[in-house]
Amino acid sequence: MHYSNSNFVLLTFILEKTFRKPYAELLNKYITKPLGLTNTSLGGKINTSKNECSSYRYIDTWKPEPETDISIPLGAGGIVSTPADLVKFSDALFSGKLLKTETLELMKTPKGQYGMGLFKIPFFDLTGYGHTGGIDGFSSVFSYFPDGNISYAMTCNGSNFNNNNISIAVLSAVFSKPYEIPDFKTYEVSPEELDKYLGVYSSAQIPIKITITRENKTLIAQGTGQSSFPLEATEKDKFRFDQAGILMEFDTESKTMVLKQGGGEFRFTKE
Structure with a gap:
């Protein structure tokens, strides 16, 4: 159910x-x-x-x-x-x-x-x-x-x-359980650098395409038929969306992106 x-x-x-x-x-x-x-x-x-x-x-x-x-x-x-x-x-x-x-x-x-x-x-x-x-x-x-x-x-x-x-x-x-306070540091990326990641990415592993756009100094990701969400840079080529536990790592040379969420890892290629 x-x-x-x-x-x-x-x-x-x-x-x-x-x-x-x-x-x-x-x-x-x-x-x-x-x-x-x-x-x-x-x-x-x-x-x-x-x-x-x-x-x-x-x-x-x-x-x-x-x-x-x-x-x-x-x-x-x-x-x-x-x-x-x-x-x-x-x-x-x-x-x-x-x-x-x-x-x-x-x-x-x-x-x-x-x-x-x-x-x-x-x-x-x-x-x-x-x-x-x-x-x-x-x-x-x-x-x-x-x-x-x-x-x-x-x-x-x-x-x-x-x-x-x-x-x-x-x-x-x-409940007196151990907890590690997360690191809230961010990584500054120029709009020119962000533009390298823009495009439509598809995967042979899952039937969904992810479109990456830019709004000012923020990358925006949107899966097919889903709401868009902002990506926060954590280091070079790496971004996250904490609300959904999403991590994305781009490789601009090979034009690929790896999405990690919920223990799964999915490889996307820029079209």
């Missing part, structure tokens, strides 16, 4: 048809009001005058991301919340205040990679349960670890570092 945005949108429609009420009302009646989640609701048009924030992406500087109409994602990414409310929700869910014990056990029992609304989250010798989220430049994480009855949540409206690595750092502190 895998996570599916489309299926969560369908579940939203099923709820609305079954109860004959808008999803926002159901969210308020059955979850936010009973649990006292005063900063959680179905989102709408962002209003910064009401202390709401826009989302951003970093390319040389922080730039606003386009805003998705919440009527599109609904239950698949339309809920607005805070870390404090997410922790309250987590505590209520895993203490049995929201669901019957057998229903919660179904959520915690994955079939393949995914359960009924929860991922299993391994951390050293511990196992937690939780979920991540992301839309536009927003991202979120919540997890619960039975050992110690620990709930952890993070929300972000612009990230230039991998949220998973941030979570590992926090959980390492909570």
Whole structure:
């Protein structure tokens, strides 16, 4: 079983048809009001005058991301919340205040990679349960670890570092696990040097092409049918995108690029 945005949108429609009420009302009646989640609701048009924030992406500087109409994602990414409310929700869910014990056990029992609304989250010798989220430049994480009855949540409206690595750092502190602080040094590359890497790269290993472009002093990578993302130079010919754990190493003489991600290594050739 895998996570599916489309299926969560369908579940939203099923709820609305079954109860004959808008999803926002159901969210308020059955979850936010009973649990006292005063900063959680179905989102709408962002209003910064009401202390709401826009989302951003970093390319040389922080730039606003386009805003998705919440009527599109609904239950698949339309809920607005805070870390404090997410922790309250987590505590209520895993203490049995929201669901019957057998229903919660179904959520915690994955079939393949995914359960009924929860991922299993391994951390050293511990196992937690939780979920991540992301839309536009927003991202979120919540997890619960039975050992110690620990709930952890993070929300972000612009990230230039991998949220998973941030979570590992926090959980390492909570559970007294070893953790090495990463090196945040960057490597300056001139626009003229960056232009040597531009082009379309294809691989015999995976059916995807990666297009490399430049925006000011930043390389931009985009896989076929995917969103673009900025690359940060770490040393000569080497770049990274921390949010997805991507490393790219170019060889301009042979016109090749090696992409490393999640333990995999894929060789691309410039077309």
